[in-house]
Amino acid sequence: MMRMSSRTCSLEGRQLQMTEACLFLSEYAALMLGCGATCIRIEKNVRRMARAMGMRPVLVIMPSSVELTLWDREHRLSSCNTEPIHRKGIRFDMNTRLSSLSWELADGKVTFDEARRRFAVISRLKPANKWLILILASLANASFCRLFGGDLVSMGIVLAATLAGFRLRQIMLEDGIDIRLVFAISAFVSSVIGSAGYVFGIGETPDVALGTSILYLIPGIPYLNSMSDLLDGHYLSFLSRFMDAAVLTACLSAGLCGGLLAMSIKWF
Amino acid sequence: MNFAMEIIQDGFFAAVAAVGFASISNPPKSAYPWCAAIAAVGHPVRFVLMESADCHIALASLAAALAIGCLAVFSAPAAKCPAEAISFPALLPMIPGMYAYRTFQNLVLCLCCGEGEFHHYFYLTSYNLLTCIVVLLVMAIGVTLPIFVFKKISFKATRYI
Amino acid sequence: MQILVWIFIVACVLAAFVYRCFEKTHEEPVQNRHFFDAETGQRIRERPYIFDDEDEFEDM
Numbered sequence: 271m272m273r274m275s276s277r278t279c280s281l282e283g284r285q286l287q288m289t290e291a292c293l294f295l296s297e298y299a300a301l302m303l304g305c306g307a308t309c310i311r312i313e314k315n316v317r318r319m320a321r322a323m324g325m326r327p328v329l330v331i332m333p334s335s336v337e338l339t340l341w342d343r344e345h346r347l348s349s350c351n352t353e354p355i356h357r358k359g360i361r362f363d364m365n366t367r368l369s370s371l372s373w374e375l376a377d378g379k380v381t382f383d384e385a386r387r388r389f390a391v392i393s394r395l396k397p398a399n400k401w402l403i404l405i406l407a408s409l410a411n412a413s414f415c416r417l418f419g420g421d422l423v424s425m426g427i428v429l430a431a432t433l434a435g436f437r438l439r440q441i442m443l444e445d446g447i448d449i450r451l452v453f454a455i456s457a458f459v460s461s462v463i464g465s466a467g468y469v470f471g472i473g474e475t476p477d478v479a480l481g482t483s484i485l486y487l488i489p490g491i492p493y494l495n496s497m498s499d500l501l502d503g504h505y506l507s508f509l510s511r512f513m514d515a516a517v518l519t520a521c522l523s524a525g526l527c528g529g530l531l532a533m534s535i536k537w538f
Numbered sequence: 539m540n541f542a543m544e545i546i547q548d549g550f551f552a553a554v555a556a557v558g559f560a561s562i563s564n565p566p567k568s569a570y571p572w573c574a575a576i577a578a579v580g581h582p583v584r585f586v587l588m589e590s591a592d593c594h595i596a597l598a599s600l601a602a603a604l605a606i607g608c609l610a611v612f613s614a615p616a617a618k619c620p621a622e623a624i625s626f627p628a629l630l631p632m633i634p635g636m637y638a639y640r641t642f643q644n645l646v647l648c649l650c651c652g653e654g655e656f657h658h659y660f661y662l663t664s665y666n667l668l669t670c671i672v673v674l675l676v677m678a679i680g681v682t683l684p685i686f687v688f689k690k691i692s693f694k695a696t697r698y699i
Numbered sequence: 700m701q702i703l704v705w706i707f708i709v710a711c712v713l714a715a716f717v718y719r720c721f722e723k724t725h726e727e728p729v730q731n732r733h734f735f736d737a738e739t740g741q742r743i744r745e746r747p748y749i750f751d752d753e754d755e756f757e758d759m
Contacts, residue, residue: 293742294735306563308622310686314693360563362623367566369620369696377697387740394737403561410558413551417581417631434712441719462708469705481639490630491563497678498622501686523642532704 285347288340291323292349294386296338299329300353301393302368303336305361306491308498309507315372322376333510359397360491367392400440407486408432415482423473424482427466431483435460439487450521457484457525458532465533480535487522489515541590545582552581552631560627569624572610572617577628580606584632596672599632603680611684614695621692625681632677637670 295316302312309331320327320340330337337352358364371392375385397403411432412425420428435456442452464483467476496511556577557570565573584602587593593601610625617624644662651659685692736743 290742297735311620311622311693362563362565362569362619364564366619366623366696366699370699373694373697383740385740386735386742387737390735390737390740397564398561406558406561408558410555410561413554413558414631416551417548417555418636434709437716438712441715459708459712462705466705469701481635485633485635486559486562488633488635490559490633491626493674494622494626494629494678494681497675498682498685501679501682532708533701 281347284342285349287323288325288342288347288349291320291325291382292338292340292351294382294389295320295327295340296336296351296353298368298372298389299331299336299338300355301358301389302365303331303355304358305364305368306359306495307365307368308495308502309504310498310502311365311369315369318376319372322378323382331504331507333506361395361397363397364392364395367395404433404436404440407436411482411486414485415478418478418482420475420478420482421473424467424475424479427464427473427479428483430466431460431463431479432486434463435484436486450517453487453518453521454525454528457487457522458528460484460487461526461529462533465529465535468535469533484522484526487518489518492518544589545585548585549578549582553578555631556628559630563623563627565623565627566619569617569619572613572624573627576606576609576613576624577631579609580628581631595634595669596676599634599673600676600680602632603629603677604684607681607684608688610681611688611692614692615698618696618699620695621685625685629677629681634670634673637666637673641666641670 298319299312299316302315312331313329316327316329316338324343326341326343328339328341330339333355335352335354337350339348339350341348368389371380371385371388374380374388375382380388408429412429415425415428438459439452439456442455443449460483461480464480465476467473467479473479492511493515496508496515499505499511500508553574557574560570560573580602583605584595584598587598587601588595591598606625606628607621610621610628614621614624641663644659644666648656648659648663735741
């Protein structure tokens with residue numbers, strides 16, 4: 271049980287506790303949404319922590335902000351806060367640590383202040399080594415090519431196309447360029463390199479090489495998150511995440527078409 | 539024997555693909571081996587169903603996604619991370635890219651050709667588009683359903699890290 | 700012709716990579732969006748609000 275006893279505190283003290291708890295929980299929900307967690311997980315985590323502090327939460331999840339209203343058990347005091355969501359891309363490491371933090375707070379293993387300190391540390395978590403991700407993603411896409419029936423030469427072409435496209439994507443995202451433009455340009459570059467089978471007449475499956483060279487860009491996880499929200503009845507979140515994924519898919523298709531036009535390949 | 543070798547190859551490349559795509563979404567380090575193992579089991583399920591049982595891709599994808607989802611839910615406590623962190627990347631190698639491309643290909647041909655061939659290309663466009671959408675839908679539902687069915691396990695996975 | 704276009708595009712991409720390698724790495728400004736102190740866990744009360752489009756309103 272949390273160290274926030276409601277018996278000995280005055281009304282004013284209890285209101286202050288509720289305000290602090292509301293600010294923490296709304297920031298927590300905003301960070302979880304920012305790192306791509308599903309709505310059901312966020313609701314369960316927030317509810318778990320609020321219940322342990324003797325409060326009732328009501329969470330409203332919107333596409334770019336989250337609103338939390340906290341009521342105490344006797345329904346006398348309340349606190350409300352709206353937090354904007356800052357997108358940090360998909361971060362399952364943050365998601366895991368935040369979920370674990372909610373259990374620690376609920377089980378009484380940490381105090382409220384310690385929980386806030388750990389939250390501050392988690393929010394500053396650095397992503398994995400970008401070169402490692404680059405190499406792993408390129409190998410993954412080459413394996414993808416093999417799964418679709420490509421030969422060794424096609425796998426090599428796809429490896430090169432993914433290395434170039436993914437590195438370009440990393441550079442452009444670091445520079446703060448709009449992600450939709452990033453996807454279009456990366457798809458363009460990857461499809462041009464992926465068309466090497468047609469241009470130089472190498473390999474026996476140039477169509478597979480071209481087809482799989484841009485598949486690493488498909489936003490699979492935002493799409494799967496949207497389905498989870500659909501099943502839980504969060505239709506607004508489902509639509510907004512689905513539209514995000516659809517817009518990015520349209521951008522990469524545009525990049526692919528651009529690449530095919532540039533290479534004058536009648537693949538379609 | 540040949541078929542067994544093909545299944546093993548399919549599982550191996552699916553595992554490599556899952557690990558690579560998982561790295562893009564920054565999972566905790568403990569999730570990687572589980573991701574690879576589950577993809578190595580789930581993707582061959584679809585392969586076997588389509589090759590030997592002559593299953594439609596949608597049904598085969600549903601079966602594979604359910605398998606991946608269930609395995610992920612039960613291995614989440616051991617992997618010390620949420621079930622989605624393992625199952626979502628393991629599912630990515632199964633996305634039907636070729637159907638999407640054939641949809642666009644036949645759509646363009648639909649618009650370019652004359653009245654006589656319009657019906658044929660329109661049929662191909664619709665078939666590929668519907669297959670693509672249905673496969674994506676059943677995959678997503680298949681992998682998310684176990685998380686909702688086994689709520690107690692999936693939401694307690696990070697309790698004792 | 701196709702080969703020339705291909706080589707040109709690939710050369711542009713490689714040039715971008717080489718430029719990026721030797722470009723001075725600009726430091727990312729520290730953004731204090733976070734409410735809580737990483738050492739004490741207390742709320743940072745004098746935290747200024749930082750908006751994403753801060754520079755757009757500089758002239759106003």
